[in-house]
Amino acid sequence: MTTNTDSRQIDRKFRVHMLPMEYDKRPIDERIRDFAEVLIGYNTETATIEAARCMQCPDPQPCISRCPAGNDVPQALWLASQGDFIGAAQVFAATSPLPEVCGRVCPNLCQHGCVMERRYGAISVGKLEAFVADQARAAGALSIPVPEIKTGKRVAVVGSGPAGITVAEDLIKQGHSVTIYEAWPVAGGVLVYGIPNFKLDKRVVMNKIRDLEEAGVRIITNTRIGEDVTVDDLMAEYDALFLGTGAGVTANMDIPGEDLEGVYMSTNWLVRANVPPEFLPPTMRTPLQAGKRVAVIGGGDTAVDCARTAIRLGAEEATIVYRRTEAEMPGNAPERGVSVQEGVKIRYLEAPVEFIGDENGHVSAMKVIKMALGEPDSSGRRRPVPMEGSEYVQAVDSVVLAIGYWPDPLIGKTTENLTTHKWGLILADEETGATTRPGVYAAGDNVHGPDLVITAIATAHKAADSIHAYLCGEPVPVLSAS
Numbered sequence: 258m259t260t261n262t263d264s265r266q267i268d269r270k271f272r273v274h275m276l277p278m279e280y281d282k283r284p285i286d287e288r289i290r291d292f293a294e295v296l297i298g299y300n301t302e303t304a305t306i307e308a309a310r311c312m313q314c315p316d317p318q319p320c321i322s323r324c325p326a327g328n329d330v331p332q333a334l335w336l337a338s339q340g341d342f343i344g345a346a347q348v349f350a351a352t353s354p355l356p357e358v359c360g361r362v363c364p365n366l367c368q369h370g371c372v373m374e375r376r377y378g379a380i381s382v383g384k385l386e387a388f389v390a391d392q393a394r395a396a397g398a399l400s401i402p403v404p405e406i407k408t409g410k411r412v413a414v415v416g417s418g419p420a421g422i423t424v425a426e427d428l429i430k431q432g433h434s435v436t437i438y439e440a441w442p443v444a445g446g447v448l449v450y451g452i453p454n455f456k457l458d459k460r461v462v463m464n465k466i467r468d469l470e471e472a473g474v475r476i477i478t479n480t481r482i483g484e485d486v487t488v489d490d491l492m493a494e495y496d497a498l499f500l501g502t503g504a505g506v507t508a509n510m511d512i513p514g515e516d517l518e519g520v521y522m523s524t525n526w527l528v529r530a531n532v533p534p535e536f537l538p539p540t541m542r543t544p545l546q547a548g549k550r551v552a553v554i555g556g557g558d559t560a561v562d563c564a565r566t567a568i569r570l571g572a573e574e575a576t577i578v579y580r581r582t583e584a585e586m587p588g589n590a591p592e593r594g595v596s597v598q599e600g601v602k603i604r605y606l607e608a609p610v611e612f613i614g615d616e617n618g619h620v621s622a623m624k625v626i627k628m629a630l631g632e633p634d635s636s637g638r639r640r641p642v643p644m645e646g647s648e649y650v651q652a653v654d655s656v657v658l659a660i661g662y663w664p665d666p667l668i669g670k671t672t673e674n675l676t677t678h679k680w681g682l683i684l685a686d687e688e689t690g691a692t693t694r695p696g697v698y699a700a701g702d703n704v705h706g707p708d709l710v711i712t713a714i715a716t717a718h719k720a721a722d723s724i725h726a727y728l729c730g731e732p733v734p735v736l737s738a739s
């Protein structure tokens with residue numbers, strides 16, 4: 258008997274192209290002058306050839322098991338290799354509500370398991386996902402199917418990032434009524450108010466928000482739950498509540514001079530450079546004065562995004578200052594490589610100890626200390642140890658702090674019986690999203706800490722399943738606070 262997989266493997270032999278097909282990017286000297294997307298991507302011919310490189314591995318397929326959302330990558334690539342791009346996009350969309358987004362920004366966890374990786378180079382799953390999703394979007398084939406008969410149950414979703422979007426889509430598809438509450442003026446979470454345009458065009462996110470609204474999701478923006486309206490108010494009005502509030506508070510360094518003009522928190526820097534003024538509260542609409550020498554403190558993806566933003570703002574020197582070495586650096590190494598190609602410099606084993614101001618109270622320099630690596634700390638990475646007497650002063654025009662994020666403590670502080678723990682994370686069951694409060698579920702960065710779009714989606718799917726079960730009267734245990 259010839260199975261489906263056998264016939265695909267036989268077919269591949271006649272069409273295979275072993276080496277990766279290049280996808281297009283805008284030239285460096287053009288793209289660093291604006292904030293438009295860097296990716297041009299595949300076309301129908303190169304996408305088909307690249308997709309046909311997939312070996313259609315027998316079970317267990319490593320790409321599926323490495324994708325937190327369990328995307329059926331081989332099936333999608335098979336359809337793409339046959340020129341059925343819409344079918345391929347719908348396969349991705351079956352497990353992820355944001356294929357256009359993940360295709361652009363995911364660090365391609367699935368590719369790391371690809372059997373082609375070692376010898377020829379992994380299949381460019383992410384860029385193919387972006388290509389097929391864009392094709393399907395243009396053809397109007399990504400709308401959200403909703404049942405005609407509604408359940409009459411009402412769910413409030415707090416936060417409109419990937420976690421909130423996932424829960425809203427999953428539950429509206431089940432016939433429940435969904436209302437999203439969002440603190441910013443526009444929905445989208447970090448996809449709008451964080452990830453820069455050159456990685457993810459805001460229109461991609463706006464299309465998704467429009468799909469949700471067309472499916473019947475109500476979106477109420479400019480509303481920070483915990484202020485005028487509390488979780489208790491929502492629980493009186495809705496049958497269940499989902500908290501997808503992310504980890505949006507930027508950490509500070511607690512060193513002298515942090516309050517000087519010209520010292521920015523990463524989110525403030527990114528949104529004022531990358532977000533259209535009409536998407537911002539009036540107090541954040543003043544344009545940035547980056548100056549010529551910008552120092553970005555930190556070592557993760559956010560630091561890289563801030564430094565690439567500085568280049569696009571016209572900085573002559575955009576320098577990432579990181580207290581460990583490249584080996585300990587978190588984040589996406591290829592993206593870091595792209596930033597260096599664009600002109601970003603990285604100084605390792607250094608950290609500022611003081612920001613120094615001029616007579617107008619604007620930062621003009623920073624005192625930096627050199628570091629050596631000591632024993633590993635709780636993260637498993639070698640601890641940076643300051644080298645006494647190594648301080649020196651570096652002239653700067655702006656400084657951006659990109660040293661980490663934690664959740665906004667507001668909801669934890671204003672909600673009874675909702676347990677939070679380290680750094681204000683909401684205590685929730687990883688498998689069900691259940692919190693310590695009946696009917697209240699949580700997932701995404703506010704539960705596991707700052708991570709990835711795809712992990713927020715994966716955990717939010719589980720929470721949506723539990724909410725659906727809870728609304729159907731099935732038992733979903735509340736998490737014990739102890």
Ligand SMILES: Cc1cc2nc3c(=O)[nH]c(=O)nc-3n(C[C@H](O)[C@H](O)[C@H](O)COP(=O)(O)OP(=O)(O)OC[C@H]3O[C@@H](n4cnc5c(N)ncnc54)[C@H](O)[C@@H]3O)c2cc1C
Pocket residue numbers: 362363364415416417418419420421438439440441445446447448451452453456480481482483501502503504505527558559562665667668700701702703707708709710711713
């Ligand atoms: C600069 C930056 C770059 C990144 N780049 C990448 C990348 O390239 N690839 C990748 O996979 N991941 C990236 N990430 C991480 C990724 O964006 C997050 O992991 C993901 O967005 C988390 O989704 P979420 O829905 O849990 O939270 P969020 O996206 O943070 O959304 C939470 C939403 O809740 C809202 N909210 C919070 N409190 C309240 C309240 N009290 N009332 C109402 N609304 C509230 C917030 O305003 C926000 O809109 C990046 C993150 C940052 C900051």
